[in-house]
Amino acid sequence: MAGHIQDRWYKTQPGPAGKTVRVKTDRHGTGLRYRARYIGPDGTEKSKSFPDRQKRAAEMWLSGIEADMARGQYIDPQAGRLTVRQHAERWLASLTMDPSTFVSTETRIRLHVLPHLGSRSLDSLRPIHIREWLRKLEDVGLAPAYQRVIFANLNAMLAAAVDDRLIPHNPCRSSSVKAPKPEPRRLVPWGSERVMGVRSELPERYRAMVDLAGGCGMRQGEVLGLAADDVDFAEGVVHVVRQVKLIAGRQVFALPKGGKTRTVPLPETVARAIEAHIAMFPPVAVTLPWRAVDGSPFAASILFRNAEGNAVNRTTFNEKAWHPALDKAGVPRGRENGMHALRHFYASVLLDAGESIKALSEYLGHHDPGFTLRTYTHLMPSSEKRTREAVNRAFESGPDTDDGPQTAQRG
Numbered sequence: 532m533a534g535h536i537q538d539r540w541y542k543t544q545p546g547p548a549g550k551t552v553r554v555k556t557d558r559h560g561t562g563l564r565y566r567a568r569y570i571g572p573d574g575t576e577k578s579k580s581f582p583d584r585q586k587r588a589a590e591m592w593l594s595g596i597e598a599d600m601a602r603g604q605y606i607d608p609q610a611g612r613l614t615v616r617q618h619a620e621r622w623l624a625s626l627t628m629d630p631s632t633f634v635s636t637e638t639r640i641r642l643h644v645l646p647h648l649g650s651r652s653l654d655s656l657r658p659i660h661i662r663e664w665l666r667k668l669e670d671v672g673l674a675p676a677y678q679r680v681i682f683a684n685l686n687a688m689l690a691a692a693v694d695d696r697l698i699p700h701n702p703c704r705s706s707s708v709k710a711p712k713p714e715p716r717r718l719v720p721w722g723s724e725r726v727m728g729v730r731s732e733l734p735e736r737y738r739a740m741v742d743l744a745g746g747c748g749m750r751q752g753e754v755l756g757l758a759a760d761d762v763d764f765a766e767g768v769v770h771v772v773r774q775v776k777l778i779a780g781r782q783v784f785a786l787p788k789g790g791k792t793r794t795v796p797l798p799e800t801v802a803r804a805i806e807a808h809i810a811m812f813p814p815v816a817v818t819l820p821w822r823a824v825d826g827s828p829f830a831a832s833i834l835f836r837n838a839e840g841n842a843v844n845r846t847t848f849n850e851k852a853w854h855p856a857l858d859k860a861g862v863p864r865g866r867e868n869g870m871h872a873l874r875h876f877y878a879s880v881l882l883d884a885g886e887s888i889k890a891l892s893e894y895l896g897h898h899d900p901g902f903t904l905r906t907y908t909h910l911m912p913s914s915e916k917r918t919r920e921a922v923n924r925a926f927e928s929g930p931d932t933d934d935g936p937q938t939a940q941r942g
Contacts, residue, residue, distance in 0.1 A: 534569030534593045536586060567593040571607060572600060579608060608654075610697040615656070616649035618697065622688050629785070630823040631778045636684055643668060643681045644688075653698050656689070658705035665711065678711035686710075717909055720879035721872050725862060732856035737848070739808035740835060743769070744873035746801035748881075748895045751870045752776055753787055755843050758831040759814040762805055767797045771896065773831065775819070775842055782842055784819045784829045787896055795894045808834065817842045878903075879910045 540559045546552035563580035567589040571577045577596075581589040599605040613621075619640050626633055647664050648656070668678045686703040693701050702708065730741040743754045752774035761770045772792045776785045786792065817833050819842060820826035837843050854864055862868055874895065881891050888911075892903035 534567060534597065536589050536593065537566040537568055538564060538586075539566060540564050540583070565589040567596075569593060569596055572605060573607075577608065606696045606699055610653075610695075612652050612654060613697060614649060615651050615653060616645050618653055618692055619645060619649070619688060622691050625691075629790075630783075631776050631785075634779055639681045639684050640688070643673070644685050648685075653689075653692055656698070656702050658702045658707050661685075661702050661705070661708045665708075668711070674714075675711050676713040679713055682710050718875050718906070719867075720875045720910065725860070726873065726876055728860040729856050729862060732859040734852055736808075736812050736838070737835065737843075737852055739804045740870075741873060742801045742804040744870060745876050746798050746804075747771075747795045748874050748877035748891075749795070750774065750788065750874065750896070751845060753896075755835055755845065755848075756784060756831070756833060757835070758833050759809065760832065762797065762802075762834075764797070764802055764806070767799075767802070768794050769797050770794050775833075775845070777845055778824050780846075781824045782819050782844060783822060783824060783826060784831065785822045789896070789898050791896050791898065793893060793896050805834070812836070815840060875907075878907050882907060882910050 539562070540556060541553045542556050543551045543553055564583040565581040565586050566578050567581065568576060568578045579589075579592060581592075596605065623633075623637055623640065626636070628636070644664075647667055648660065651660065665678070665682065668681060673681070682703070686701065689698070689701045689703055692698050726741060726745050730738050733741065740751075740754050743749050743757065744751065747769050749757070749769075749771060753771050755775040756773040757769070757771075758773075761772060763770065770792070771787055771794070773784050774787050776783050812834075814832040814834055815836065816830045817836065817840075818828050818830045821829040833842060835843050837847070849869070853870060857864055857868060878891055878895065881894070882888075888904050888907075889900050891907070892900040895903065897903045
């Protein structure tokens, strides 16, 4: 055993005939008797004290420490004394991620984690504390999907504490802690009549946004960041290479969500709408920071600008243009009827036409076709519907010979 156990109630000193004897110290009978001492990997002495009659417990603890060091699993007992708040500050400062994602993460930790758990030391966190915290999130009425994101942030933060050898286990990963489950939600896509109804109620300078979102599956920020050079009328495609994002209320240009650029088909009807929009509102270069509010200036001749000639602010657009258009078209306001509903409309149209999940996933810019399938599987035509349509196509021309109907050949 590389360390040793110190008995603070007794000491040895020279006795008669050169022999050592044990004598009581000034601390005899008071305080913790045994102190297990060892030298940590950083070269400094560490220790832990135990009460009288627990020398065996001190020896077992010291043996465990030495075994952990031998296996490379040692954790400094002092490290876990950092509070959750102190660790959160260090963890956030170490993150390398998209600036807007960082702002959202920092906000969730600051508003929903630190007020409840911030004063606790890391090594005092137990699964019961996580379960109690999750219950508080539920009691204040946060949406289950949002609770799930907050939990994921705390889980990642505590996983980093384990990786950094501050604590041995992540209480979020205990079998008794269950991540909040999002409420099951079946998307009900808009019909063409509703899409065109809302489009007609928008200010004229914004109407082609509906064509791009509903006809090319683009996100709102991607529509706002689309430049004239990104539209290839000759090839019939749109290159989705940037978006306008809001970071702490300030606009920046950035890559599309997940840093994933893509090319999507440009239907002729959408192409005509864009051409008409360009003729009425010629694109003008707008300069915004790239990626971060203090990023390098980047200029693009974007298609959509507000009345002052600036890039359209998403929040202002929603409040001043989108919501009034919904009201006039008789569409209820709500999360399900944001501009994102046009992407769901796009997905429903393509799936109804028989487009594959893989292709739809690429057009929508999803990171995984599995996500696309989970989101839109209920919109896919049923096997019964496909069967009826296939047989109808086979019989619709009638039999060519007495031998029976011939299968229709699709071009």
